Amino acid sequence: MKRLAAMLLLRRWWASWVALTSTRERGTSLARFRIAVGLVILYSIGSMIAADLVEVMWIDAEYGGLQSLSDWHWLASALGGRTPTTAWVLVSGGLVSGAMLAVGLGGRWTALVALQFYYALNTAKPTLTGGYDTMVINALWLLVLASSTATLSLDCRLRTGSWRSDRLVPAWPRYLLILQLLVVYGTTGLYKLSPVWVPGGSHSALWWVFQEPTWRRFDMTWLASAYPLTQLASAVTWWWEVLTPLLLLYYWARHTAERGGRLRRALLRFDLRKPWAAIGIGLHLGILALINVGPFSLISLSYYLCLIPPGAEPSAEPSAGAGASESADAGELADASGGESADERRR
Amino acid sequence: MPPWSSPAWPHLRATLLALHVLSLVVLSLPDAGAVHNRRRWQTANARADLQQTAARLTAWGIPIDELELKRRLWAMGTAYLVVQRPLVLPFVWYGRLTGSRQGWRMFASPQRHPAELHVDLEGDGQWEPIYRPHSDRYAWNREQFEHNRFRKFLGRFARGFIARDYQQTARWVATKAAREHPEAPRVLVRLYRYDTPTPQQVAAGETPAGRYEHAMRFDAEALR
Numbered sequence: 001m002k003r004l005a006a007m008l009l010l011r012r013w014w015a016s017w018v019a020l021t022s023t024r025e026r027g028t029s030l031a032r033f034r035i036a037v038g039l040v041i042l043y044s045i046g047s048m049i050a051a052d053l054v055e056v057m058w059i060d061a062e063y064g065g066l067q068s069l070s071d072w073h074w075l076a077s078a079l080g081g082r083t084p085t086t087a088w089v090l091v092s093g094g095l096v097s098g099a100m101l102a103v104g105l106g107g108r109w110t111a112l113v114a115l116q117f118y119y120a121l122n123t124a125k126p127t128l129t130g131g132y133d134t135m136v137i138n139a140l141w142l143l144v145l146a147s148s149t150a151t152l153s154l155d156c157r158l159r160t161g162s163w164r165s166d167r168l169v170p171a172w173p174r175y176l177l178i179l180q181l182l183v184v185y186g187t188t189g190l191y192k193l194s195p196v197w198v199p200g201g202s203h204s205a206l207w208w209v210f211q212e213p214t215w216r217r218f219d220m221t222w223l224a225s226a227y228p229l230t231q232l233a234s235a236v237t238w239w240w241e242v243l244t245p246l247l248l249l250y251y252w253a254r255h256t257a258e259r260g261g262r263l264r265r266a267l268l269r270f271d272l273r274k275p276w277a278a279i280g281i282g283l284h285l286g287i288l289a290l291i292n293v294g295p296f297s298l299i300s301l302s303y304y305l306c307l308i309p310p311g312a313e314p315s316a317e318p319s320a321g322a323g324a325s326e327s328a329d330a331g332e333l334a335d336a337s338g339g340e341s342a343d344e345r346r347r
Numbered sequence: 348m349p350p351w352s353s354p355a356w357p358h359l360r361a362t363l364l365a366l367h368v369l370s371l372v373v374l375s376l377p378d379a380g381a382v383h384n385r386r387r388w389q390t391a392n393a394r395a396d397l398q399q400t401a402a403r404l405t406a407w408g409i410p411i412d413e414l415e416l417k418r419r420l421w422a423m424g425t426a427y428l429v430v431q432r433p434l435v436l437p438f439v440w441y442g443r444l445t446g447s448r449q450g451w452r453m454f455a456s457p458q459r460h461p462a463e464l465h466v467d468l469e470g471d472g473q474w475e476p477i478y479r480p481h482s483d484r485y486a487w488n489r490e491q492f493e494h495n496r497f498r499k500f501l502g503r504f505a506r507g508f509i510a511r512d513y514q515q516t517a518r519w520v521a522t523k524a525a526r527e528h529p530e531a532p533r534v535l536v537r538l539y540r541y542d543t544p545t546p547q548q549v550a551a552g553e554t555p556a557g558r559y560e561h562a563m564r565f566d567a568e569a570l571r
C-alpha cells in the first residue's frame with residue numbers, strides 16, 4: 001500500500017515537472033536577458049582592448065604574454081594555440097557574436113558561437129578569469145537552449161516585419177536562469193565560513209573587502225566612521241545569500257497554493273521575491289559604485305531581468321501530451337515560477 | 348517526424364532538464380580546490396580565521412586550539428570529498444563541454460593581509476618608484492595594472508602564492524618597464540605586504556607598516 005502511495009506521489013511529481021517544462025510564455029524576458037548578455041560581452045571584451053590587454057593576458061608567455069596559457073579548449077587549439085592571431089580571432093569573434101546577440105540576429109546559433117569564443121578566451125588560465133566569466137558562459141549555454149530572439153530582435157523584424165512579437169516560447173530557460181541565480185548566491189553563502197562573515201563573528205567582512213587594494217575604486221578609510229553600518233551590511237549579505245535557496249519554497253507554495261495549509265498561507269502572505277530582489281539589486285549597485293570587479297554586477301543584474309515575467313497568458317504547448325488538466329497546471333506553474341500574479345493574468 | 352513533435356518529447360525534455368538541474372547543483376558544491384588547497388590553508392588569512400574560530404569555540408565551552416581545529420576541519424574535508432567526488436563525476440564532462448559550472452568564492456574570506464605590486468627603476472644609484480597602486484604620482488602602466496582582470500590576478504599572490512606565476516609576471520612587468528625607460532639600468536619588482544588597519548587604527552590615524560616580499564631585480568639591458 002505504501003509502495004503504491006509512493007508511486008502515485010512520484011507520478012504526480014513527474015506530471016507536474018513535465019507540465020512545468022512544457023510551459024510557454026511570451027519571449028520578452030528572455031529577449032531582454034539576451035540583449036543584456038550581449039552588451040556585457042561587448043563590455044567585457046571591449047574593456048580588454050581599451051586597456052591594451054589582449055596581447056598581455058590572452059597570448060602565451062612564449063609569444064610575449066604575461067603567463068603560460070592552456071589551449072585545452074578545442075577552438076584555441078584548432079587556431080594553433082595561444083598566439084596573437086588566435087587571441088585576435090577570438091576577440092573579434094566574441095565582439096561580432098556579442099553584437100549579434102544584442103541585436104538578436106541568428107537565433108540560438110549566435111549564442112552557440114558566442115559561447116565558443118568567450119569560453120575559449122576564458123579557459124586560457126583559471127587565475128586570469130573571474131566568477132563573472134562563469135556567469136556569462138552559463139548564460140550563453142542557456143541562451144543556446146532558449147528561443148531568445150522571438151521578440152525584440154532583428155530575427156523578429158526579418159520574420160514578421162516588426163521588432164516585437166507575441167509568439168510564445170518555452171518558459172523553462174527562464175526558470176533555469178532564475179534557478180542559476182539562486183544557486184549562485186546559495187553556494188557563495190556556503191563558501192563564506194570565515195569568522196568575519198558568520199553569526200557570532202565580527203561581521204567585519206565588508207570593512208576588509210572595501211579596504212582591499214585589489215577591489216576598491218578609491219580610498220575607503222572614511223568608512224571607519226560608519227563601521228557599524230558595514231557590520232550590518234555584512235550580516236544582511238550573509239543571511240541573504242545563505243537563505244536565498246529557500247526562495248524555492250516560496251515558488252513551491254505559489255505553485256501549490258490551491259492545496260491550502262497554514263505553511264503555504266504563511267509563505268504567501270508577502271511576495272518574498274520583491275524584498276529579495278531589492279536587497280540583491282542594492283548589493284550589486286553598491287558593489288558597482290564602490291569596488292571594481294569588472295562586469296560582475298552587470299552580468300548578475302542581467303539575470304535579475306528573468307525575474308520580471310513577460311506580461312502574457314502562459315499556456316502549455318499542445319504537444320505536451322498531458323491533456324487539458326495538465327495544461328491548466330502548467331499555467332499555475334508558470335505563475336509560480338516567477339510568472340505574473342493571478343490578478344495580472346486575469347487582466 | 349522531428350523528435351519534438353513526438354508525444355514522448357515532453358518527457359524526454361523533462362528528463363534532460365532534470366539532469367541539467369542536478370548537474371548545476373552538484374557542480375556548485377565546494378570541490379577539492381576549495382576544501383583541500385594546502386596553499387590557501389597556509390595563508391595569513393586562513394591562519395587568522397582558524398585562530399579566531401578556535402578562540403570563539405573555546406569561549407563557548409568547546410576547548411580547542413588552532414592546530415587541532417585545522418586537523419579536524421581537514422579530516423571533515425576528506426570525508427566530504429569522499430561523497431562529493433563520485434557525485435560530481437557523471438557531470439564533469441557536461442560542465443566542461445558547456446561551461447555550465449559554478450564555483451563562486453568571491454570575498455569568502457576577505458583579504459586582511461594584502462600584497463601590492465611595486466615597481467621601481469634604478470636611477471643615480473637609488474631606486475625610484477614608478478608604480479604604486481592607487482597612486483597618481485607613481486602611475487606608470489596604470490591602465491593595464493588597474494584593469495579589473497589584472498588587479499584580480501595580482502591580488503591572488505596574497506591569497507595563495509604561486510611562484511611560477513609570480514616569476515613570469517615580474518619578468519613581463521620588468522621587460523615592459525625596461526623597454527619604456529631606456530635610460531634605466533635595472534628594474535625592481537616586488538610585493539609590498541601589510542596588515543589592513545582596523546577601523547579603530549584608521550580612526551587613531553595609524554598607517555600600516557608593511558614589508559617587502561619576493562623582490563626580483565632585473566638587468567634592464569638584457570630585457571630590452
